[in-house]
Amino acid sequence: MKIISCIKPVPDPASRLIINESKTWIKDNDLTFVASEADNYALEEALRLKEKHQGDVAILSMGGDEAARVLRSGLAMGADRAIHLLDPKFKGADEFAAAETLAKAIEKDGGADLVLAGVQSDDLGTGMTGVMLAEFLGYAHATVVIGVEADPAAKTLKVKRELEGGINETVELPFPAVLTIQFGINQPRYASLKGIMAAKKKELKAWSAADLGLSDNLVGKPGAMYEVKEVFVPERKSRVEIITGTAEEAAAKLVEKLRKEAKVI
């Protein structure tokens, strides 16, 4: 089985996000980047499928130097090889342009039986990329996946999806397919020291827009379907009453209010 697992570099969840001067994005030059959490689950699932059925697990990321770092971690976790989509022209891509670029790279790599992406990223988090990728590639797809069984001989997949309201469904689909992997599908492994050493010898190739045969109007900002007018912290039309004081004082005031005002205890 040939599997390609996508990894998006995102700001470390612990970092404080500040909106940039032009109010079109966050200030990202001083941030540390890590793999988006759902992508760790996706890679773990890819590695488990390989352990069961043999094959090749490639990881794919579009971004600057931060993408190279998350790819190195993915190689240390156990991926066989990595593809870095690196080109200043890729910057400013929306989901549409990102998906088209990723799809072209997968095609250039000869396609795959299975492409895995996260259900949604930790930053922009639109949850569109995987499904768009499937349409660009002409592959079948399933979203919000919490279980995967592959039958490489029959070239089919049996996949469990999580719907709203505690409903799960099982679907069958053929290779090649794109799956968007839901958080919690497995417990991702940590890179071992051996894995980190081995990663240094693994292939990490970089492809540019020209390598992918993508013209300038299809990538990055020109390839985007929309422009960002403004990023802002919304005014909260909230009813919240913030209770102040030291932790002990605030706790005491809160209990008073819950008893006398809200009358819920």
Next chain:
Amino acid sequence: MIFVITEHRDNKLKSITSEALVFAQRVGQDFGQPVTAVVLGANVSGLADELKTKKIDRVIVAEHPDLAEYSPDRYVEALKTILGNEKPFLVIVGHTTQGMDFAPRLSVSLRRPLIAGCVEYEKQGDRLILTRQVFNAKMNMKTGVRGESPYFATASPGAFQADELQSGGNAEIVSVAVQFSGPVRRKLVERVEAPRGMVDLSAAPIIVAGGRGLKEKDNFKIVFELAEALGASVGASRPVVDSEWLPREYQVGSSGQTVSPKLYFAVGISGAIQHLVGMQTSRCIVAINKDVEAPIFKVAHYGIVDDLFKVVPALTKIFKDLKVS
């Protein structure tokens, strides 16, 4: 023309459909555009009759045995046919597992923009500016779509109020015949309720729920201690369950339990939309979070902006003392 692609299951419209229709009615009024609701299914005339009573202009019904169960291949093919015969300005879909399963494919196959997770919009001249949530609902982003219409948008659950849906129309019902040539690649095998487990939070009067802010499994004991002092049940956000600090049955939210207790404590929970939809109807919500910008404060009645490791034990002590006295 504004289109709403309705969502239904077991011959009932989902509430997200009313919310999407509210979005459509508002944009329709501002831009002087009529609203059409689209129902795809088999034997769905009852749903069309229900939609007809809303203040919209038209209901398009496409019935076909292949549409009896949702399928992304069939939905994309049917909608391409239906939209292809019209001149849509905006096509609104619910930001749900189903909506987000086909809308991105449709957007790519027509090479038109899709703005996912919309919470608001603006009219700037004759341009439509769609606002969506980003960075875990901490920030909003105003987007300007490019090129010719149609534009696609998914409506974030809860952003538009279903009870603002205007009725009193007498929409025309139009049946459209659809034929399919492509394959149905993804086939439904079965649909089941996820195992419920022993913890039923639906009837709990008080819930103390903990999130990733607790940092590690062992720290969760302070949540249990507060719950015990209050005689409350314990709940959790999804990452707590994904990290195996607690079993799945403790999870509150869109993919967990929906609860509505008289008192809900959100401890170290940021308030992502998937969590909020599971608890925002609680009568009284208390948020304890060190980040004043956390979206949980949007739905909370009382908030303490401080370190939970100080606040929670302080609360536990007070409730214990109250019990004794």
